[in-house]
Amino acid sequence: MTLHTRRGGDRPPRKGGDKPSGLSIAVLVVTLVATTVAAQTKVTPPKNKYTPEQDVQIGREAAAEVRREYPLINDSTVDNYLDRLGNRLVAASPADLKKPQFEYSFTPVNLKDINAFALPGGPMFVNRGMIEAASQEPEVAGVMAHELAHVLLRHGTANATKAQGFQLGALAGAIAGAVIGGGWGEAISQGSQFGLGTWLMKYSREYEKQADLLGAQIMARGGYDPRALARMFETIKKQNGAGPPQWLSSHPDPGNRTQYINAEAAQLRIAPLPNDSGFQQVRNRLQSMPPARSMADLEREAGSGSGEGRSRPPASVGRVGEPVPPPSRQYRTVRGGDLFQVSVPANWTPISSNNVMKFVPQNGYGEANGQETMTHGVELGVARASSRDLRQATETLVEGFLRGNPEMRIAGGQQSMQMAGRNAIITMLEGRSAVGGTERVDLQTTFLADGNLFYYLTVVPEREYDIYSTAFARVARSIRLNDR
Ligand SMILES: [Zn+2]
Incomplete structure (x- = not known):
């Protein structure tokens, strides 16, 4: 799938040798043009398994x-x-x-x-x-x-x-x-x-x-x-x-x-x-x-609207800093495309973008200090794996995450666990919450059949962790992956 340069490859056979001189010049001109066209760089389509x-x-x-x-x-x-x-x-x-x-x-x-x-x-x-x-x-x-x-x-x-x-x-x-x-x-x-x-x-x-x-x-x-x-x-x-x-x-x-x-x-x-x-x-x-x-402009308008029927995420769900209601005891099942299925508290709003789905309570997601912030909620998504080794792939993912969140740090070692019936790893992180105090972020990762990483991330201020831990665990237990 690299670029091959082919110069003068498809040159047509020269015609005539003993023709009158006028015609011979005309033939020469045609041949030169044909040669020039053949000198373009050959571009070959890359490998593709789709039809x-x-x-x-x-x-x-x-x-x-x-x-x-x-x-x-x-x-x-x-x-x-x-x-x-x-x-x-x-x-x-x-x-x-x-x-x-x-x-x-x-x-x-x-x-x-x-x-x-x-x-x-x-x-x-x-x-x-x-x-x-x-x-x-x-x-x-x-x-x-x-x-x-x-x-x-x-x-x-x-x-x-x-x-x-x-x-x-x-x-x-x-x-x-x-x-x-x-x-x-x-x-x-x-x-x-x-x-x-x-x-x-x-x-x-x-x-x-x-x-x-x-x-x-x-x-x-x-x-x-x-x-x-x-x-x-x-x-x-x-x-x-x-x-x-x-x-x-x-x-x-x-x-x-x-x-x-x-x-x-x-x-x-x-x-x-x-x-x-x-x-x-x-x-x-x-x-x-x-x-x-x-x-x-379009994104701002979409954010200020009801968000109904739009795939673009809303700019906020309520207002960051206002009181956040506890997770409902009612759950509903949501599908993440063809890839996964999960049950979440009925009072959490889904936000999907690209290959990421978030579920957030009222006032748990919006702008804080000029940045889009999730203070309470969960995120499920797919990320490229840097390695076939789950620990290594997870570490790379976490490094990327830490680069984007300078106040965040790893709060403990990685631990093995199960997610959707597969071997998984949980990594505990902590940072500073936009609503004040320490923020607790847990990241669970497992491999998809295709070698990509599937992850489940939970975010909550440390002081509210007890209110959310049951819900986070119940959401985790409900995850079903349909990739094989
Ligand atoms: Zn391009």
Whole structure:
């Protein structure tokens, strides 16, 4: 799955040797052009245990979720324009990578952040902010060609192949969660470093370079100079705002991006530029619309609402610092996707994001000191295991956790125990609670059949531990894992 460079490999046989000189020059020119085209870098799709049909199914489910959650533009001028542009790029894609099953779609999203993403099997979403940040059509085409290359090379399911063992439903949910989670998912994983979904849609530097090179080749065949892609990356990098742009966090710069894209461009024959007058029309159309909201606005609004029917977590459940009611004696059973099932006190609110589910009592979760904080409650989730050894894998997980929570420390050694009928480890941690005093955090970990870690984390102020210990233990006993 590495990049192979093939130079002058598929050179067609030279024709004619004793032709009149005029014709001989023409033949020579044709041969040179053919050689130049053959000099493009060959990009090979990485190992993938999923079928193209499964890509389509995962992408379709995740896209349905995105359409429910995101504000779409729904304007025929913009919709048709993006459609035409996308289809032109698909037409310019290598035949051997275009799976007949794939369902390509190109949907403009009414958000001002400079972002775009594509889901397995074809659905692509392009933010209004991306179109507005571009100065010319080839720049938009560049980002779309890069996204399309991820689809054609099936990088989403190639990532999942590395993770292994995830059922399709869980995968679609994780991918949708990763995309929709946006800054929110990051805020949570900053604290916990957990969240497999984010990882699934985060491409490695190797995949990025593949998407850049294949994207450049698609652009050239579609009539766009690939140097526009390098230019757009520079624009994205310079984008002002809090933290790095979302696009760059899932598409990390492999280094020397501009140089190798320009070098590839120099090897390619660029087809004539298509009529790009539609770009200005779309720009004018967007300008006539009310300003777009940002992802951060969207998350704030979701948080202040009832949270009903949304997969995005609410910003709070009540208010941190207000009295927290004790766990109800009534329990209800909740499913965590296809992966697990658990019973929790009936008065705890579920919050799910990526591959993490929290259950928190009223006033047990919200903002404190400018950070999202869980003062009371439990969290269940999946994390990548660094080792096949449970102790070692747990230690790595804990280290990540401690890095994100500088006031936390290990309060005792690891102890063996059982969770969901499997060998597990409990690690006791303690920190400072946002509501004052010492906070007690217990982490239980076990392996899933696929080698990932499943964990169960409990959080409560030390002085209230006695009120919660029975509930925490009962929740732990109720955990059922369905991964085998
Ligand atoms: Zn990428």
